[in-house]
Amino acid sequence: MNNDKKLAIVLFTGIGILLIYIAISTYITNQKWDDPKLNKSYTIGLIEDFERGAKSPPVYKYYFHVDGLKYSNDHLIVSQLRLLGEEKLKKIVGKRFYVKFIAEDPSYSKLLMGYPVPDSIKEAPVRGWKKLPR
Incomplete structure (x- = not known):
């Protein structure tokens, strides 16, 4: 596998992890605001x-x-x-x-x-x- 493909995989993996983190963080925050307790x-x-x-x-x-x-x-x-x-x-x-x-x-x-x-x-x-x- 050449270096360009490795870099692309690392980049897309990093972006994917960041998007998942943002989605989970937003979900947790919204859950707190919606929690009647x-x-x-x-x-x-x-x-x-x-x-x-x-x-x-x-x-x-x-x-x-x-x-x-x-x-x-x-x-x-x-x-x-x-x-x-x-x-x-x-x-x-x-x-x-x-x-x-x-x-x-x-x-x-x-x-x-x-x-x-x-x-x-x-x-x-x-x-x-x-x-x-x-």
Whole structure:
């Protein structure tokens, strides 16, 4: 077998393993969000940065606190928000939005871009709210 065939086999095997890993990771994450036995809570997240990828969707980097610990995550901008210009997207940095997280493992979180935190709410309870405040 020549070197080109060996390289192709290694390359396709590596890509296949990567795709399987991504599929399994996505499945596990979706299972956690859909599991009714896991408690979901809400807190306040702050968008701290905006990044536009060359070949990937732009993202907001956000963080939040639960039980005194800081958690961070990325929010892919794939909605109509993506159609805004970069300057308008950057204006959202520093704004507060509600974050939904799994109480048993807050590293699983979702930034709720449709739910900005009103100025009347200064801080969240240490372990968050069981229901989204109104």
